[in-house]
Amino acid sequence: MFLELQQSTVGYKTPLIEEISTGLDLGEICLLVGNNGVGKTTLIKSILNQTPLLSGSILLEEKSNISFSNRELAKKIAVVFSKSRVPANFTLADLIGFGKYIHYPYYFNLSKEDQNEVEEIIERLNLTQYTNFPLQKLSDGNLQKAFIGRALAQNSPMIILDEPTTHLDEENKIIILKLLRHLARTKNKLILFSSHDWRLAKEFADKMWLVNSGRMDSGITEELLLKHHELLNPQLFHMSSGFIAPHISAPTLEKEMLFSYLQKNFAKDLSKFQFEYLESFWTVTVGNQQQICTSFAEIALFINKQS
Numbered sequence: 220m221f222l223e224l225q226q227s228t229v230g231y232k233t234p235l236i237e238e239i240s241t242g243l244d245l246g247e248i249c250l251l252v253g254n255n256g257v258g259k260t261t262l263i264k265s266i267l268n269q270t271p272l273l274s275g276s277i278l279l280e281e282k283s284n285i286s287f288s289n290r291e292l293a294k295k296i297a298v299v300f301s302k303s304r305v306p307a308n309f310t311l312a313d314l315i316g317f318g319k320y321i322h323y324p325y326y327f328n329l330s331k332e333d334q335n336e337v338e339e340i341i342e343r344l345n346l347t348q349y350t351n352f353p354l355q356k357l358s359d360g361n362l363q364k365a366f367i368g369r370a371l372a373q374n375s376p377m378i379i380l381d382e383p384t385t386h387l388d389e390e391n392k393i394i395i396l397k398l399l400r401h402l403a404r405t406k407n408k409l410i411l412f413s414s415h416d417w418r419l420a421k422e423f424a425d426k427m428w429l430v431n432s433g434r435m436d437s438g439i440t441e442e443l444l445l446k447h448h449e450l451l452n453p454q455l456f457h458m459s460s461g462f463i464a465p466h467i468s469a470p471t472l473e474k475e476m477l478f479s480y481l482q483k484n485f486a487k488d489l490s491k492f493q494f495e496y497l498e499s500f501w502t503v504t505v506g507n508q509q510q511i512c513t514s515f516a517e518i519a520l521f522i523n524k525q526s
């Protein structure tokens with residue numbers, strides 16, 4: 220196992236996440252998920268040997284992480300923090316090139332091969348037009364992609380990203396997540412990324428580290444989601460308190476859309492209503508009343524008439 224946590228407790232004066240026992244292998248992509256302040260960044264810093272564990276140990280290729288120097292660690296793990304400092308007076312290509320310098324002294328010039336690799340990374344990240352842009356002039360999203368590029372240039376077997384998609388729009392989020400998946404699969408890299416958004420897990424992560432109430436549950440994404448119904452349960456997102464769902468019989472998408480519409484608009488008990496979707500219209504039944512509705516507006520009218 221490439222990364223192994225053994226009874227690791229992370230935190231500062233008091234523990235944030237206690238007795239984590241889990242591990243990850245090369246080729247896997249894992250989402251570290253939990254609400255604000257549960258200790259995701261602290262855990263990442265403990266893996267990187269920047270914040271000492273309160274107890275337990277962390278192994279990298281079976282050796283304790285505290286036995287590695289910073290340079291040795293950088294050869295194993297590349298990191299992207301969401302609030303990275305922007306070095307002044309450098310271009311995007313310079314920043315990505317810095318990823319290479321963990322392998323050389325600072326006064327070295329990059330070889331032609333390294334330069335080609337930097338260019339390739341820039342292309343893959345769709346950043347070619349910004350190659351010689353000063354970093355200060357990049358948008359937050361492109362800057363975030365540039366830091367990810369630097370981590371890729373580092374060529375380490377593991378990449379850790381703390382909230383990598385924070386500044387990205389949907390299109391760039393997908394580019395980054397697809398690229399990370401591709402790297403895990405084709406280059407056998409281990410990728411650990413943190414996010415509040417557990418919904419990213421289903422599409423992108425093989426494993427999930429879920430932090431809640433000072434503990435971590437880890438495992439295969441789908442198994443963990445099945446175990447934690449509260450994550451899949453749309454009640455998490457209820458806008459109207461007092462809303463109780465009706466029975467809806469419809470294909471998944473229609474069901475989800477009707478549910479979403481009702482929960483936003485009706486802060487009341489709809490459990491006596493039955494909705495059935497038939498090709499292009501809904502039949503709505505309550506008691507011995509039945510109505511055909513062809514739009515959500517008609518459904519709303521019908522519900523209001525009944526109450």
Ligand SMILES: Nc1ncnc2c1ncn2[C@@H]1O[C@H](COP(=O)(O)OP(=O)(O)OP(=O)(O)O)[C@@H](O)[C@H]1O
Nearest residue numbers: 231232235253254255256257258259260261262415
């Ligand atoms: N150096 C420090 N010393 C003491 N407490 C700290 C230190 N750094 C962070 N904390 C506290 O530890 C807790 C967890 O912080 P951490 O940044 O690890 O959480 P997180 O899960 O990454 O949160 P977010 O999702 O908001 O980034 C917070 O309450 C934070 O204030």
